[in-house]
Amino acid sequence: MDSDPALLADMLHHRTGSLPAGSPVALPLTPASTYALPGTIDxxxxxxxxxxxxxSALEEALGVLEQAETVVLPSGMAAISAVLLTHLTRGDRVLLPSDGYYATRRLAEQFLTPVGVEVVLRPTAEYAQQDLDGFTVVLVETPSNPALDLCDIAEVSARAHAAGALVVVDNTTLTPLGQRPLELGADVVVASDTKAPNGHSDALLGHVATRRPDVLERVRQWRTLAGGIPGQLETWLVHRGLETLELRFDRMCSSALVLAERLEEHPATRDVVHPGLPSHPQHELASRQMARAGSLIGFALPDAETAERFLERARRVVSATSFGGVHTSAERRARWGDAVPEGFVRLSVGCEPTEELWADLEQALRGLG
Known part of the structure; x- marks a missing residue:
């Protein structure tokens, strides 16, 4: 599955083609709460x-990439919440990845289970074995965060639809440039645009994209009535970041594959995981379903202390919990309670020159094996 260059060009010029003479080419920031309505509300x-x-400008740009109508929300979790809380009620069942982003599980435990929604957890790689009968919503996160396991979106979507379920895919790790869940049969995409679409670690935002008008309307109404709305500045920043997404994502993914190959051969690391590696247990699925293998790498060091020493020694790696930015970042994920070894490191490759970044990783790993 490849990215469509025409979509990228259309996204970049989604508003410039209709600009009157003298208009700014850059999107103006409009920090307005009130609009003139003389004699009409139409x-x-x-x-x-x-x-x-x-x-609207950001929703249109994202909509071009997703090839679906899009609603922006103040964070990725706001996007996930808007879909789950508007489509689940007492007696419904929802399937969530037990190895996916931990905040989604906490949302379900604290706000869905108490109102009578049955929450079922399943590892991403085992979705193919899960009976989907009786589920209202099936949420897929592939690659999973942080262990980077995959499931077959087309296969899960077909079975879920046969059972009458809504299929939601969290596509944060890959963006529309790396994977297109709606083309593979999913009903809804949710994503954190805080990550690669913004890319500069200075704004929180998320979006919901879908070709189903009923879902779109419920999410829009939820945003308006619940008041969970994105800020104008944050929206503007993400729109600006989106215009360089292809260039940044290409560098990040290309560097990540090179680094993953070298980390796999390094004596200090073990259990290196990246969907682009032939050693990944679902590499063939990644090749079919994904346009790029992404910018995340997972690897294990012997223990928590060793992982922390590596993070302290890496001069070109920021110790931070997010990913997808221009700066390479990493963290020991077990500290958040993820089901990974204590020495497991999630590395988010940024836009630094590849060889400079590898030299830094190599010196940080020296003597740790």
Missing amino acids: APFTYGRAGGPTW
Whole structure:
């Protein structure tokens, strides 16, 4: 599955083709909460909680990449919450990845289970064995975060639809440039645009994309009535970041594959995982389902102390919990309670020159094996 260059060009020029003479080429930031409504409420924008020109510009740009209508929300978790909380009620069942992003499970435990929603957890790689009868929503995260396991989106979607379930895919790790879940049969994409789409570690945002008008309307109404809305500045920052996503993502993914291959051969590391490696247990699926293997690498060091020493010694790696930024970052994921070894490191490859980054990783690993 390859990225479509025409979509990328369309995204970059989604608004420039209709600009009147003298208009700024860059998207203006419109920090408005109130709009003029002389004699009518039939206007493109009425009140800041319901919409605005900065939101619309980003939704249109993301919509070009997703090839689906898109709603922006203040974070990736806001996007996930907007879908789950508007489509699940007492007596419903939801399937979530037990090895996916931990905040999704906590949301379910604290706010879905108490109101009578049955939450079923299953490792991503075992979704193929899960009976989907009786589920209202099936949420897929592939590659899973942080262990980078995969499941077959097309296969799960076909079985889920036969059982009457809504299929939601968290596509944060790959973006629309790395994987296109809607083309593979999913109903809804949720993503954290805080990560690679923004890319500069300075704004929180998320989005929901879908070709189902009923889902779209419920999410839009939820955003307006619950008041969980994105800030205008954050939206503007993500729109600006989105315009360089292809260039950054290409560097990040290309470097990640090179580094993963070298880390796999390094005597200090073990259990190196990256979907682009032939050693990944689902490499063949990755080759079919993904356009790029992504910028995340997982590897294990002997124990927590060794992992922390590596992080302290790496001068070109920021110790941070997010990923997808221009700066390479890493962290020991077990500290968040993820089901990974204590010495497991999630490395998010940024935009630094590949050889400079490898030299730094190599010196940080020296003597740790």
